[in-house]
Structures are given as structure tokens and as C-alpha cells.
Amino acid sequence: MEILLLILIALLYSTGIYMLLRRSMVKLLIGLGLLGNGVNILIFLLGSITKGKPPVIDDKASLFRDIYADPIPQALILTAIVISFGLQAFAIVLLKRVYVLVNSDDLDDLNTPEEEDI
Amino acid sequence: MKSIILKTATEYLLPILLLFSIFILLRGHYYPGGGFVGGLIASIAFVLHSFTHGVNSTLRLLPVHPSGLVPFGLVLSATSMLLPLMAGKPAMTGLWIEEPIPVIGMIGSALFFDIGVYFLVIGVVLTILFSIFQYSE
Amino acid sequence: MIDNYLILPVAIHLFAAILLLFLWRRTVAHRIVSIATSFIVMLLSIRLFSKVYNGNILIMEAGSWKAPFGIVFVADVFSCTLVLLTSFAALAVSIFSSAGISRSRILYGYFPIFHFLVMGLNGAFLTGDIFNLYVWFEVIIISSFVLMTLGGRKAQVEGAVKYMAMNILASTFFLTGIGILYGITGTLNMADLSIKIAALENRNLVNITALFFIIGFGIKAAVFPLYFWLPSSYHTPPSAVVATFGGLLTKVGIYALFRISTLIFVPDEFTKNLLLFIAVFTILTGSFGALIKRNIRRMFSYLIVCHIGFMIGGLAMFTGVAITGALIYLFHDIMVKTNMFLIAGLIRQLKGTMNMDKLGGLYTDYPKISLLIAIVLFSLAGIPPLSGFWPKLYLFEAGFINRQYILIGAIIIGSFITLYVIAKMWADVFWKNPPENDGRGEELKDSFATLSLSKKTMLVSPIVFLAAISLYLGFCAQNITEVAERITSEMLDTTPYIEAVLGKTY
Numbered sequence: 001m002e003i004l005l006l007i008l009i010a011l012l013y014s015t016g017i018y019m020l021l022r023r024s025m026v027k028l029l030i031g032l033g034l035l036g037n038g039v040n041i042l043i044f045l046l047g048s049i050t051k052g053k054p055p056v057i058d059d060k061a062s063l064f065r066d067i068y069a070d071p072i073p074q075a076l077i078l079t080a081i082v083i084s085f086g087l088q089a090f091a092i093v094l095l096k097r098v099y100v101l102v103n104s105d106d107l108d109d110l111n112t113p114e115e116e117d118i
Numbered sequence: 119m120k121s122i123i124l125k126t127a128t129e130y131l132l133p134i135l136l137l138f139s140i141f142i143l144l145r146g147h148y149y150p151g152g153g154f155v156g157g158l159i160a161s162i163a164f165v166l167h168s169f170t171h172g173v174n175s176t177l178r179l180l181p182v183h184p185s186g187l188v189p190f191g192l193v194l195s196a197t198s199m200l201l202p203l204m205a206g207k208p209a210m211t212g213l214w215i216e217e218p219i220p221v222i223g224m225i226g227s228a229l230f231f232d233i234g235v236y237f238l239v240i241g242v243v244l245t246i247l248f249s250i251f252q253y254s255e
Numbered sequence: 256m257i258d259n260y261l262i263l264p265v266a267i268h269l270f271a272a273i274l275l276l277f278l279w280r281r282t283v284a285h286r287i288v289s290i291a292t293s294f295i296v297m298l299l300s301i302r303l304f305s306k307v308y309n310g311n312i313l314i315m316e317a318g319s320w321k322a323p324f325g326i327v328f329v330a331d332v333f334s335c336t337l338v339l340l341t342s343f344a345a346l347a348v349s350i351f352s353s354a355g356i357s358r359s360r361i362l363y364g365y366f367p368i369f370h371f372l373v374m375g376l377n378g379a380f381l382t383g384d385i386f387n388l389y390v391w392f393e394v395i396i397i398s399s400f401v402l403m404t405l406g407g408r409k410a411q412v413e414g415a416v417k418y419m420a421m422n423i424l425a426s427t428f429f430l431t432g433i434g435i436l437y438g439i440t441g442t443l444n445m446a447d448l449s450i451k452i453a454a455l456e457n458r459n460l461v462n463i464t465a466l467f468f469i470i471g472f473g474i475k476a477a478v479f480p481l482y483f484w485l486p487s488s489y490h491t492p493p494s495a496v497v498a499t500f501g502g503l504l505t506k507v508g509i510y511a512l513f514r515i516s517t518l519i520f521v522p523d524e525f526t527k528n529l530l531l532f533i534a535v536f537t538i539l540t541g542s543f544g545a546l547i548k549r550n551i552r553r554m555f556s557y558l559i560v561c562h563i564g565f566m567i568g569g570l571a572m573f574t575g576v577a578i579t580g581a582l583i584y585l586f587h588d589i590m591v592k593t594n595m596f597l598i599a600g601l602i603r604q605l606k607g608t609m610n611m612d613k614l615g616g617l618y619t620d621y622p623k624i625s626l627l628i629a630i631v632l633f634s635l636a637g638i639p640p641l642s643g644f645w646p647k648l649y650l651f652e653a654g655f656i657n658r659q660y661i662l663i664g665a666i667i668i669g670s671f672i673t674l675y676v677i678a679k680m681w682a683d684v685f686w687k688n689p690p691e692n693d694g695r696g697e698e699l700k701d702s703f704a705t706l707s708l709s710k711k712t713m714l715v716s717p718i719v720f721l722a723a724i725s726l727y728l729g730f731c732a733q734n735i736t737e738v739a740e741r742i743t744s745e746m747l748d749t750t751p752y753i754e755a756v757l758g759k760t761y
Contacts, residue, residue, distance in 0.1 A: 032420070032423050035424070036427065039434060042431060042434045043434040043437065072437070076437070083393045087397065090397065093246075094400070094416065097404075098412045192276065193277075196270060196273060209259065212318070
């Protein structure tokens with residue numbers, strides 16, 4: 001299970017960074033989304049995916065072992081998902097706006113010359 | 119989308135999803151669920167409605183514009199979060215009533231925090247999605 | 256010592272933002288509420304500072320969860336000094352925005368978002384939990400995205416794309432670092448991390464994790480290979496917005512870098528050399544960039560980058576004197592950079608442009624305002640006895656003790672280029688006669704003279720306020736040095752911090 005997740009993380013990170021390096025704005029957006037998912041799975045993996053490992057209670061105390069799993073990775077991932085949802089929603093609106101104004105999907109066209117500064 | 123099947127299904131799904139979202143909201147303190155998930159389910163109900171009937175008819179369905187829910191949800195959450203400061207406890211400490219109310223059970227500040235999050239999520243999600251819909255139309 | 260008082264600078268801004276959301280479309284009420292809130296928070300921050308400075312480190316355990324398991328908020332002298340400086344800058348920007356931000360932007364919710372931004376800043380300074388720090392960073396960047404795009408002009412959204420892409424990437428790096436950190440230690444509390452990381456055998460793993468944080472915070476602080484988003488986006492939004500960004504946002508990155516490298520990842524030889532390299536090149540590239548820019552705000556953007564290098568240089572040497580110097584520079588920089596961008600906004604009001612080729616003759620038109628601006632410009636350039644001079648003295652001393660002559664050279668070059676650029680700007684904007692209008696360019700108009708007296712006061716008084724603080728930092732350097740030395744001793748000996756968070760028996 002760990003090795004599968006590891007391969008998945010590697011794939012998500014590499015495709016995400018590849019997409020970020022492209023010149024298209026839509027691909028930039030996809031890249032950011034893939035990277036965000038990669039991070040979430042990384043936290044999930046590093047939060048140790050063993051069943052029933054209690055976070056607060058000592059390892060030797062077997063009292064709650066069968067009932068509780070470590071809740072912290074879940075809390076982290078949920079927070080990260082909420083945040084990336086907000087960021088991506090904003091990014092979509094922003095890029096749509098840029099597309100309307102610049103009329104191009106190419107990131108290299110985003111250079112209004114200095115004379116237009118106010 | 120002009121699909122008669124989806125349209126008919128939405129008529130029934132909208133109230134069921136809304137009820138389910140409230141159920142998820144209320145069971146959230148001890149079981150999986152809570153304000154965020156509940157709010158997402160409720161907003162999915164309205165998004166489904168807007169797919170079949172159009173954004174404007176969904177907006178007519180809602181008593182207030184979704185962006186009006188944002189400050190309301192924020193004030194409910196923030197107040198229940200910072201209310202313990204008045205009682206001399208750290209922020210976000212759960213304050214609970216002494217005796218359980220019959221039928222309803224124990225009520226604490228955590229419930230109002232979740233209800234605030236519920237409205238906040240509905241407000242934010244619908245505002246974002248509807249403005250994207252209307253922008254692209 | 257447990258004290259719930261320290262959450263107030265965060266909570267008051269949150270409530271102000273919510274109140275402003277309820278007062279949607281009432282622009283006058285927005286202005287009044289914003290200024291009043293910033294003023295109240297400033298008073299609270301002064302009280303918080305005196306409480307912490309004259310007493311112990313204060314902590315608040317959110318939700319009454321005990322320290323390593325729940326989220327703690329910690330106010331040590333470093334945190335509450337930055338909260339105090341933030342509150343000064345926020346008050347100045349609030350007042351300036353009331354007159355300097357157009358009505359349409361206020362209608363789109365400028366002030367609520369501004370207060371969410373300041374709430375995020377205060378939260379980031381006060382938190383003692385590394386994931387909570389990430390959440391506050393996100394609060395800051397989402398608010399700053401909205402502020403940056405508010406108005407939606409073409410140049411603005413173009414800058415915002417670069418700003419957004421780089422900042423989301425920085426957050427991703429930061430979050431990756433947190434994930435690995437949680438994987439190897441099983442805790443997120445910074446004090447607890449400090450103990451557990453120090454006890455780890457595998458130092459290479461620790462260094463790799465530290466690199467994720469350095470890259471993440473480095474993008475936010477705009478250091479050498481990662482700063483390109485800053486000069487290409489900071490010249491686009493209104494000046495009041497950029498004043499907050501330039502004065503405070505990059506400094507949060509610096510704050511986080513100082514916090515993690517003193518508390519969690521104490522730099523070893525490799526990290527120190529890396530930071531030294533970054534510092535030298537940040538200073539050089541930033542100052543050379545400032546040399547060729549003819550637009551005032553573009554030039555200031557490069558100066559931000561240049562001066563970030565001074566602080567990183569202080570951190571890289573990692574001795575008491577060096578960190579003290581870097582901290583004094585940080586205090587000075589927050590005040591002066593905020594003020595510089597407010598001044599850029601004022602110059603635009605006075606002359607209708609920020610292009611130095613088209614400007615001129617400001618000294619003959621407005622001698623009093625020019626003298627006021629001169630004070631700020633000279634403290635930025637570091638002319639003794641103004642505030643930019645003292646920290647450099649400390650940095651030089653530390654550099655000679657540690658034999659870091661390359662860094663000293665870079666700081667000298669950076670300081671001289673700053674001085675040259677400022678002198679050139681002074682000559683161009685204030686002394687030179689305004690260029691003759693050859694009929695081709697559009698007429699530049701002075702929109703300041705026609706404003707009402709109250710608006711003029713609102714534009715000038717924040718600059719006076721911040722300039723007064725800059726003067727205090729310069730002339731009463733003794734007091735500031737004491738604060739900075741106190742913070743340095745807290746940083747180099749973290750036992751009081753850890754004891755305050757985890758209790759005596761950790």
C-alpha cells in the first residue's frame with residue numbers, strides 16, 4: 001500500500017510541476033491542482049497509514065487502540081482541501097478575467113509595457 | 119441541461135438533500151459529519167437545481183442572496199468561538215449547558231460554531247459557483 | 256503564563272471585518288469603522304507589548320487543549336513587537352485608504368478584506384503551531400489576492416497571475432515540509448518540534464525538510480532565485496494596498512524564517528552557507544534592479560528585495576550581534592517600506608504620475624511635504640542618525656567578527672546603490688524642473704490641490720505618523736537595541752519559550 005501511494009505522490013508532483021512550467025494558463029491551473037492533491041496524499045502517507053494508531057494515548061496503553069485512529073492527518077488534509085478549494089475557485093475566476101482582458105492563454109503575453117503604468 | 123429525467127429527479131432530490139445536510143450537520147459532534155460537510159451537501163442541492171432550472175430560478179428559490187449568508191455564518195461562528203473569552207476561558211473552549219434539554223439533548227457552543235460554518239459554506243460555495251456560471255453565460 | 260488577552264489583536268480585526276460585511280455599500284461607515292478598529296488594536300497591541308516585555312511569555316491554549324496536542328498561541332517579545340509594528344502600519348494604511356482608495360473599490364469590499372489580511376498577519380505572528388501558521392499564511396494570501404485584483408484593470412490582473420502562481424507554489428512547498436515534519440516527529444507544536452528535531456539522529460533528513468521550509472518562506476520573503484514575482488506585481492495595485500504588501504507581507508516570510516531557524520531547524524554549516532549565498536545575491540540583484548527602473552513603485556519593489564537580503568544576511572551569520580542587527584533592520588524596514596509606498600501614492604495624487612521622467616518640481620510646489628518625504632527617504636538610505644544606519648552598524652560588526660567579507664561587500668554595495676537611487680529620485684522628483692509638455696503626452700493634473708482639507712489631512716497624516724516612528728527608531732536607537740537584544744537572547748536560548756508552552760516538566 002505504501003509503495004503504491006509513493007508512486008502516486010511522485011506522479012502527482014512531477015506532472016504538477018511539469019504543468020506549472022508550461023506556458024498555458026489553464027495548464028498552470030491544472031498543475032496547481034495536481035500539486036495540491038499530491039501534498040494531501042503525502043500527508044496521508046506520512047501520517048502513517050496503520051490502522052488504529054492512537055495519537056494522544058501512550059503506545060503501551062492498549063485501552064483505546066481498536067477504536068481510535070490518528071485524527072490529525074485527516075484534520076490537516078481536510079483543512080488543506082478547504083484552502084485549495086478556495087484558492088482554485090479564485091484562480092479560475094482570475095484567469096477567466098485575464099483571458100477576457102488579454103485575449104490569450106499564453107503566460108508570455110502578460111506583459112503590459114511600462115508606459116501604461118500609473 | 120434540458121434533461122427531463124434530471125429535472126424530475128431534482129424536484130425530489132432537493133428537499134431530501136437539504137434534510138440530509140441538516141442531519142449531517144447535527145450528528146457532527148461525535149460522529150463523522152459537521153458544518154462543513156453539511157454545508158457542501160446543501161449547496162450541492164442548490165447547484166443541482168441550478169443545473170436544471172438555471173441560476174436565476176435558483177436565486178429566486180433562496181430567501182436571501184447566498185452572499186448574504188456569509189456575514190451571518192461568520193458572526194455566528196466567530197461569536198461562539200470567542201464567547202468563552204467572556205467567561206475567562208481560552209477561545210474555542212466548548213461551553214455546555216448544565217442539564218440536557220429533553221428530546222434535543224446537550225447544547226453547547228460547538229453546535230453554534232458548526233451552524234455558523236454550515237451557513238458560511240453554503241454562502242461561499244454558492245456565491246463562487248453562481249458568479250462563475252453567470253460569468254460564462 | 257496563560258493569558259487569553261493575546262488573542263484580542265486577532266479577534267478584534269475579525270469582528271471588524273464581519274461588521275464591515277454587514278455595513279456593505281456604506282462607504283463612510285466603512286472608513287470610520289476601519290480607522291477606529293485599527294486605533295483600538297494599536298492600543299491593545301501596546302498593552303500586549305508592555306505585558307510581555309515587562310513580564311513573561313504569554314500563551315493561550317485554544318479550546319483548552321493541552322500544549323503539544325492542541326493549538327497554542329504564544330506571545331513572546333518577538334511576536335508582540337511585530338504585532339505592535341503591524342498595528343502601527345495598519346493604522347497608517349487605514350487612514351490613508353480612507354482618502355486614497357477609490358469609492359468603487361470600497362464598494363467591492365476593500366476594507367473587510369484589509370481587516371482579514373491584518374487578522375491573518377497578527378495570527379501568523381502569534382501562533383505557536385506550525386500547521387496553524389500555514390492556515391494564517393493562507394488567510395493572508397487569499398486576502399492579498401483579492402486586494403491585488405480589486406478594480407480589475409489589465410495590468411493589475413496580469414500582475415496578480417504571477418503573484419498567485421508563485422504564492423500557491425510557496426504554500427505547497429510549506430505544506431509538503433509540514434507533512435514530512437509530522438511524519439518524522441508526530442507533532443506540530445513548534446516548542447515540541449524544537450525538542451524532537453534536536454533529538455533526531457538523521458540530520459540529513461532534517462536538512463532536507465528544512466529546505467522545503469526555506470524555499471516556501473523564501474518565495475514569500477522574495478529572496479534571490481525566487482523573487483521575480485515581486486517586482487512584476489507590486490507596481491500594479493493602488494498604493495495603499497502595496498504599502499501593506501511591501502511593508503508587511505514579505506516580512507511575514509522573514510518572521511517565519513527567523514522563527515523556524517532559531518526554534519526548529521538550527522542552521523548547521525551547510526544551511527548557513529546557503530543563506531549567506533542567498534543573502535549576497537538578493538542584495539546585489541535587488542539593488543541592480545532598482546538602478547534601472549524609472550517608475551517609482553517599480554524601483555521601490557526592487558529595493559524591498561535588496562533590503563530583504565540584509566536581514567537574511569544577519570540570519571546567515573547566526574551570532575547574537577548579527578541577529579540583533581537583522582532584527583533592528585526588520586523593525587526599521589516595516590515602518591519605512593510601508594511609508595515609502597504611501598509616499599508613492601501621495602506623489603501620484605500630487606503630480607498624476609509615478610514616472611520619474613515626467614515628474615519634477617515637487618520641491619517648489621510643495622516644500623513642506625517635500626521635507627517630510629526627505630526624512631523618510633534619508634532614513635531608508637541609512638544616513639546617520641536616522642533609523643536605517645544603526646542596524647547596518649551591527650551587521651558590519653558581526654561581519655568583521657565572523658570574517659564574512661563578501662557579505663560586508665554586498666551590504667556596502669547595496670547601501671550605496673540605495674543611497675544613489677534615492678539621491679537620483681530626490682533630484683528627479685523634487686529638484687528637477689518638470690519636463691516641458693510637448694503636446695504629445697496627456698496633461699498631468701494635480702488632483703491633490705482640489706481635495707478638501709480633511710482628505711488632505713488623511714493623505715498626509717499617516718506619512719507623518721510613520722515618519723515620526725522612523726525618527727524614534729533612529730534617535731532612540733538605545734531603546735530599540737534593548738528590545739532587539741532581548742529578542743536575540745530569546746532566540747538563541749529557546750528554553751524559556753519551550754518551558755512557557757510545554758510547562759516546566761517537558
